[in-house]
Amino acid sequence: GENVEQHPSTLSVQEGDSAVIKCTYSDSASNYFPWYKQELGKRPQLIIDIRSNVGEKKDQRIAVTLNKTAKHFSLHITETQPEDSAVYFCAAVVSGGYNKLIFGAGTRLAVHP
Amino acid sequence: DVKVTQSSRYLVKRTGEKVFLECVQDMDHENMFWYRQDPGLGLRLIYFSYDVKMKEKGDIPEGYSVSREKKERFSLILESASTNQTSMYLCASSTGGAIINIQYFGAGTRLSVL
Numbered sequence: 183g184e185n186v187e188q189h190p191s192t193l194s195v196q197e198g199d200s201a202v203i204k205c206t207y208s209d210s211a212s213n214y215f216p217w218y219k220q221e222l223g224k225r226p227q228l229i230i231d232i233r234s235n236v237g238e239k240k241d242q243r244i245a246v247t248l249n250k251t252a253k254h255f256s257l258h259i260t261e262t263q264p265e266d267s268a269v270y271f272c273a274a275v276v277s278g279g280y281n282k283l284i285f286g287a288g289t290r291l292a293v294h295p
Numbered sequence: 296d297v298k299v300t301q302s303s304r305y306l307v308k309r310t311g312e313k314v315f316l317e318c319v320q321d322m323d324h325e326n327m328f329w330y331r332q333d334p335g336l337g338l339r340l341i342y343f344s345y346d347v348k349m350k351e352k353g354d355i356p357e358g359y360s361v362s363r364e365k366k367e368r369f370s371l372i373l374e375s376a377s378t379n380q381t382s383m384y385l386c387a388s389s390t391g392g393a394i395i396n397i398q399y400f401g402a403g404t405r406l407s408v409l
Contacts, residue, residue, distance in 0.1 A: 183354070191335070214395040225400040226338070226385070271337060280345050281326050281389050281396060285338040
């Protein structure tokens with residue numbers, strides 16, 4: 183079946199550094215890739231998404247890149263701040279309708295002051 | 296502002312009990328989803344529904360069933376709870392149609408089965 187692999191599982195950075203999280207997907211027909219942030223004890227919330235007709239999307243300090251040929255996409259956070267500490271999930275839509283998502287296992291990001 | 300509300304934040308049940316987890320959304324969304332969240336495994340889809348009374352199995356449906364009698368409400372049912380169903384359960388909803396849209400999540404129900 184469809185699969186999304188996410189790396190690393192944990193990431194520790196100093197405040198101000200950049201953080202990169204990488205995901206690969208198996209369904210070559212997948213065309214939508216959201217990233218969710220889940221702070222401790224809270225619900226997952228969408229922070230950025232990318233559709234397959236673009237290779238990069240940026241929103242202030244966060245950006246996502248997509249390489250359809252290699253079937254991988256990455257989240258980039260620049261100038262990290264302590265409030266960026268959370269678990270981040272990548273996902274890929276399952277082709278065939280209904281807006282089904284397959285999620286990666288998550289990356290726990292810790293930003294140290 | 297989209298609101299997805301799960302009826303309980305914490306539940307403690309005994310093995311063999313029938314358990315109902317309720318989810319309500321207020322945005323007239325067609326699609327609703329139930330996920331299970333376990334450390335190191337991400338979010339795994341249990342069941343989803345794309346319309347009233349319609350349901351489809353996700354990746355891990357065994358031991359669960361669902362009910363969608365009204366558009367705004369999607370219930371997850373554990374027919375006979377077991378200890379391996381101890382987990383965080385997340386509900387989500389999204390609009391339907393051909394264009395893929397954002398899934399909005401509820402705050403989650405942490406279920407402990409003793």
